[in-house]
Structure formats: C-alpha cells, structure tokens
Amino acid sequence: MAGITRVGVIGAGTMGNGIAHVFARGGFPVVLAEVEQTALDRGLSTVEKNLAREVAKGKLTQPDADAARARIAGTLDREALAGCDLVVEAATERFAIKQALFQELDALLGTDAILASNTSSISITKLAATTRRPDRVIGMHFFNPVPVMQLVEVIRGLQTSQVTFDTVKALSQHLGKTPVEVNDAAGFVSNRVLMPLLNEAMFAVMEGVATPMAIDQVFQLGMAHPMGPLTLADFIGLDVCLDIMRVLEEGLGDPKYRPCPLLIRMVDAGWRGRKSGKGFFEYPQK
Secondary structure (H helix, E strand, C coil): CCCCCCCEEEEECCCHHHHHHHHHHHHCCCEEEECCCHHCCCCHHHHHHHHHHHHHHCCCCHHHEEEHCCEEECCCCHHCCCCCCCECCCCCCCCHHHHHHHHHHHHHCCCCCEEECCCCCHHHHHHHHCCCCCCHEEEEEECCCCCCCCEEEEEEECCCCCHHHHHHHHHHHHCCCEEEEEEEECCCCCCHHHCCCCCCCCHHHCCCCCCCCHHHHHHHHCCCCCCCCHHHHHHHHHHHHHHHHHHHHHHHHHHHHHHCCHHHHHHCCCCCCCHEEECCCCCCCC
C-alpha cells in the first residue's frame, strides 16, 4: 500500500485487537499499544484465538496465521508508535480521552503520518482541530467483530484532504473491507440510525410494553434481524450505548436522542451487558 508500511493501533480491547488482526492479516507490521499488561495480553490472546478459528474454517493456512501473528508487536510504550505511517485509535468513546491521544500522537509521529479514529460517534472535525495536521485526520469506523464484518465507515472531517481520504479508502479495500464514505455528523450513519432504535427498545422495557425477550423476538422473527436490539445493546456494551446516545443528544441538539433513564440506571449499577455478565440478559462468566 503506497505510503503506508507500518501501522499502529491504540487499544487492545474488542475493537483494537480486531483492527490489529486485519492489518496484520493484510501484510502490515502492527504496533499494538495498551496502558496495562493484562489488557495487552488479553488482546493478543484474542488475536491468536481468532486466527486459529480462521484456520479451522479454512479461511487461512496455518503458515499465514503464524505470519500474521508475528507481525503484531505489543507494547505499553506509546513511543513505539513513532515510526508508524498510520495510527488507528480505538480507545474509550469519550472526546477528552481521544483528544489527549491525538495531541500526543500529533507530537510523536512524522509529519506525513495519518491519524485515524475508530470512533463510532465523535466528531472527526473536532478531533482534527486539536492537532497540527487536520488534513491528515480521518474516521475509520470498523464494525464488530472486525475480522468478519465487511463495512468500514470512512468519515471525512471538514479539513480531511482528498489524498488522506483516497489513501484510507484504498487501504480499507486492501484489507478486504468495503469502505463507505460518510461526512462528519454526530453518530455518522450507522449509530445515528441504530442507537435510537436500541434506545427506544429500552424505553419499551422501562414502560412495561414487553419483556426484553419478547422485544428481541419481534425483531428476529418479524423483521429478520440476526439478533434483537437488546441483545445487540448488550453485545455492544450498555456503557458504550450510553456514551453514544449522549454524543447524539449533544451533537444534534434534539430531545429525541435523550438516553433512556433505564439505560442510565443500568450503567450506574455496573450492568454493562455481555462484558460484565449482566445487562438486559445474563451471561455466565468464564
């Protein structure tokens, strides 16, 4: 890929380890950065399990899987990202956290490097404005599970250059993904449409319209959704859903994006969905 020879990923969680996986599978050396060893080890272990699953399904040969894993170098030192041509940030969906990371990366990376965010809702324009390279800041929103899902929302900030957009679009195609161009607006396309659906399903539970199971069955059996909206919310993470709803409410200024009070209470209780073992449904922890 012209201009991109080494890739960095910040965050080894569900999205970050998946992004590292697809770049390594695509032939790129990857630096995967985390803030604590336990999270880094867990992310690298997930990559290994997912590569093994692809081998078992005949999608990769064992030598190709081994080569992909060998391309990923884990680190707790963000200085290791200095030689990267592209860094994809996959941190918590909070503007202040992403802003701090982008400013640190802006000072660390070469002047031609591209800064991409895997944000699912936060303004690329606003993030870009905190750096000295706003023309080389872009949104690269992957979908979970990253090694499987084909879509990448490629989000232009107001300042994003055509060269940056073309580079990231071609890179996404090289990874076997389908890039879809989206302009910068709160929630972009995917979450601007999806999150109010999930939020309204939560209101239906709160108001006693139906049980979570019944609501999910309506969507699975009546609308051919692969999973119901409440199962999906648990899968995404109820804390993430709440963060995105708050971005939509603030960014679009419309009360229809008000987070469901039940969602707020559940997050306050530590019920974050699948990852915590309890959300709208219960999930036995290993």
